């Protein structure tokens with residue numbers, strides 16, 4: 245099979261910069277596509293944290309202080325590079341201190357759109373400087389969603405880039421990159437504005453993600469169910485009809501899991517390892533977890549874990565209704581790691597006070613604790629309002645930690661409701677987004693926990709699941725090949 249030439253754009257990529265699942269997926273794509281011997285190159289912004297942690301990045305000859313105008317401002321950018329860890333794939337960092345030297349990866353600054361317009365244009369200009377002619381540009385989320393339109397306009401007669409195709413992957417449709425119409429001059433010349441959604445433009449806005457959906461050659465999202473939900477239900481958050489216009493060009497590919505990092509057989513964050521044949525290490529992790537967090541529950545009692553951003557998306561509102569009663573009525577422990585909205589962190593703080601010794605809440609971003617919660621909990625809770633893919637439920641399955649999930653997006657595609665009659669299924673799945681449904685689900689899973697033979701069957705089923713990238717990557721390869 246012929247070698248594909250691919251260019252991937254992502255606003256975050258592990259191990260350099262991460263705020264969520266997008267970084268994991270971008271990194272996994274680069275490593276796994278490169279392992280198939282394709283010529284894949286990644287572009288990402290050079291944030292201060294990357295400059296600090298990776299002082300040995302090499303300047304790219306011929307791509308230093310390249311002038312690039314966004315609206316009325318002349319910005320220069322330079323490219324720095326290194327090989328992606330464990331691969332030959334180059335990563336190119338777009339260095340533009342005027343736009344990227346900010347405290348976080350993302351900002352609420354008035355020039356936020358310019359930061360990623362420059363990133364997108366610098367990728368295209370960078371490819372020209374490198375003499376790199378990708379067959380497919382793989383754009384991710386709103387940050388690079390103008391690229392498909394640029395290919396059709398600014399680069400339509402470029403000798404290197406005119407024939408390139410574009411794929412736009414939507415990791416979360418909740419973030420669309422909406423900017424005021426006044427930003428039109430930043431987006432590009434009149435030939436570009438003419439192809440923006442004129443209705444939106446008239447109402448005062450330019451929607452980056454919608455522009456990408458309309459102009460990309462293909463659109464994908466991170467699970468088959470989410471692909472359907474964003475076309476057919478209000479989960480499309482206003483972009484349903486834009487997606488329906490492209491129905492035959494929209495696909496869902498479930499994310500994979502990096503089992504080098506997330507496998508209880510060799511997880512580097514754990515002292516005690518385990519596998520489906522020998523779960524003694526899981527109990528040791530449970531003891532370590534409860535001891536670390538100062539919980540006083542016996543190891544024979546069920547322990548529920550959560551690791552999550554505390555946003556409305558994650559379904560914490562349901563837990564605010566359901567958990568206090570459940571904790572009164574039943575004997576179980578709860579550990580929560582997550583930060584975000586103070587409404588939700590306040591709830592967990594007060595729950596931990598009221599049920600001291602049974603409930604623990606930790607805030608901040610803590611990778612080792614996230615691994616210990618996966619390994620040491622019996623049950624993992626993800627009652628999301630929507631979930632494009634979700635990674636933690638797939639990690640949980642590997643660790644024999646039974647997921648309780650709502651029937652939405654990637655949760656629906658990766659967890660099957662357990663049937664004690666047939667012994668089939670991997671978790672507890674509830675449908676309605678309301679407190680009685682989550683209450684039913686938690687009661688059900690606690691009842692299963694109380695019967696050792698049922699629980700052992702569930703854990704066996706869960707741990708036998710395989711969501712490795714080696715499987716999922718073939719779907720991306722087929723998509724790239726179809727485009728090329």
Ligand code: ADP
Nearest residue numbers: 264265552553582608609610611614634635636
């Ligand atoms: P999303 O991208 O919507 O946040 P995902 O489930 O796709 O949700 O990915 C979230 C990733 O971030 C997981 O790897 C999860 O373990 C991790 N994570 C979330 N919050 C924390 C935290 N407070 N500490 C450590 N890891 C976290």
